[in-house]
Amino acid sequence: MIVIRTPGGFSLRVHARALTVGAVGTLLALAVGVLAVGHGDYPMSPADVLRTLTGGGSAAEQFIVVELRLPRLVTALAVGAALGLAGAVFQALVRNPLGSPDVLGFTQGAATGALLVVVVGGGSTALAGAAAAGGVVTGLLIYLVAWRRGVHGYRLVLVGIGVSAILTGVNGYLLTRAPLMEAARAMLWLTGSLDGRGWSDAGPLLVALAVTVPVLLACGPALRMTELGDDAASGLGVPVARLRMVLLAAAVLLVSLSAAAAGPVSFVALTAPHLARRLTRAPGTNLLPAAVVGALILVVADQMAQRIFPQQLPVGVVTGVLGGGYLVWLLATERRAGRL
Numbered sequence: 205m206i207v208i209r210t211p212g213g214f215s216l217r218v219h220a221r222a223l224t225v226g227a228v229g230t231l232l233a234l235a236v237g238v239l240a241v242g243h244g245d246y247p248m249s250p251a252d253v254l255r256t257l258t259g260g261g262s263a264a265e266q267f268i269v270v271e272l273r274l275p276r277l278v279t280a281l282a283v284g285a286a287l288g289l290a291g292a293v294f295q296a297l298v299r300n301p302l303g304s305p306d307v308l309g310f311t312q313g314a315a316t317g318a319l320l321v322v323v324v325g326g327g328s329t330a331l332a333g334a335a336a337a338g339g340v341v342t343g344l345l346i347y348l349v350a351w352r353r354g355v356h357g358y359r360l361v362l363v364g365i366g367v368s369a370i371l372t373g374v375n376g377y378l379l380t381r382a383p384l385m386e387a388a389r390a391m392l393w394l395t396g397s398l399d400g401r402g403w404s405d406a407g408p409l410l411v412a413l414a415v416t417v418p419v420l421l422a423c424g425p426a427l428r429m430t431e432l433g434d435d436a437a438s439g440l441g442v443p444v445a446r447l448r449m450v451l452l453a454a455a456v457l458l459v460s461l462s463a464a465a466a467g468p469v470s471f472v473a474l475t476a477p478h479l480a481r482r483l484t485r486a487p488g489t490n491l492l493p494a495a496v497v498g499a500l501i502l503v504v505a506d507q508m509a510q511r512i513f514p515q516q517l518p519v520g521v522v523t524g525v526l527g528g529g530y531l532v533w534l535l536a537t538e539r540r541a542g543r544l
Contacts, residue, residue, distance in 0.1 A: 222484040222493050229496035233281060236503045241273045243510070276398050279406040280506050280519070281499045283398075283466045284476070286409055286458040288498020289420060289491055291473030292480070293455040296427055296489045297448060298361050301534065304474035305459040308364030311470070312371035313342025314463035315394055319378040322390040331393065332405065332464040339460025342367065347452060396469035396520020398506055409461045416454040420491055423451055428488050469520045471527020472498050478534065 242248040246268055248256070255261055256269045287305075295303045305311045317338020321331045350363040375394075379387050426447050429437040437444050462469070476498035480490045483497070505522040 219484060219486040222486045222490060225480070225483045226493050226496050229493070229500050233496065233500040233503050236500070236507060237277045237281065240277055240503065240507055241269055243507075244268075244273065275402045275406055276506075277503070278403075278410070279401040279465055280398055280502045282406050282409045282413060283462045283469060284472060284499035284502030285495040286413060286462045286498075287469065287472040287502075288476035288480070288494040288496070289413075289417070290455040290458040290462075291475075291498070292477040292489045292491050292494040293420065293451050294473070295477050296430075297451060297455075298358070299431075300361060301478065302474070302531075303361065304471075305455075306468075306470050306474060307368065308361065309346060309366075309368030309371060310339050310342055310364075310456055310459045311463060311468040312368050312375065313345075314339035314460055315375050315468050316371050316378070317341070318393060318463075319375055319382070319390055322386045323378050323382050335467075336408075336460040336464040339463055340456060342371070343452065343456030343460070347449070392518060393467045395518040396467040396523065397518035398466055399518070401466065405465045409458075409465050412457055412461050416458060417491075417495075419450065419454055423447060424489065424491060427451065467518075467520060469502065470524045471531065472501055472523055475527050475530050476501055478530075 238250050238253050242250060242253045246264075248265065248269070252261065252265065253269060256265045257274075261269070291304050294305060294308065295301060297303070298308075314335040315338070317334040317336070318331050320338070321334040346360065346363050346367055349367075350359045352359065379390065382390060426437075426442045429440050429442050430444060430447065432440075459473070477490065477494040479501075480493035480497045484490050484493050486493075502519065502523070505526065506519045509517040509519045509522045
């Protein structure tokens, strides 16, 4: 345990292993990112990429790196970090290792918003905005339906699963009503893709991360107290209902803007918090390690989607295959341990 003291008299306790995992994960994500920026029809060495990023390089290299390839990398890092954070918050709120936006219906809500725009005939900008709005409206709906003298974890899970099933049916119907070309475009978006992403896609999510990360970190100690139970946490002075509302709002915002930026990329929000806890071996939500692991997962998955297969795949296909395999392994582990 490392204790960091600030000049104002505040102290912050950090687990040394968690700090190491965060630092190593960040370096790995950046290293993979540099390799990713150098890959393409105009190959560049890591040294050329770094020189270009620091202001060197030719005008052509500046255009290729800064305008064409770097936005995709930044979007991948931001989406992975946002999903990792949101997944850690959801799992802490519902006190269930399987709690994630994919299971609780928030991802399906974002997809519904986007598909409504596809059926109406809106452009890509309207699609991204509708996806964000769909996720936020779904989060509000689930919260209101699950509210009964507060929002408890099991009730949130049950309502979320029900809403997810309803929205899955709605999404299937909307796809049948969309024009053929628009339906094909919507299917690519629903898979989760980073193709053609620009700074306008990453910008709103980066702003949301800058706002929500300090809020989530500030709520971390109170969230740890809720693990003792609502009554015990209330006795210690934690406003449980208000805390859940703030955390849920922040997590839904991150999920919705992630879907707007790259589509509903599956399983990152589920696997990143689990891997972060296994790597850090530290109690609590491990918010920052989960964000770092999520960013690393998505960057690596994007490189696998571009390089391993004969034809480039959407990144959501790779995360779905890897995450689905991890989910099966997790269920088998939980069953052997007698927790299922």
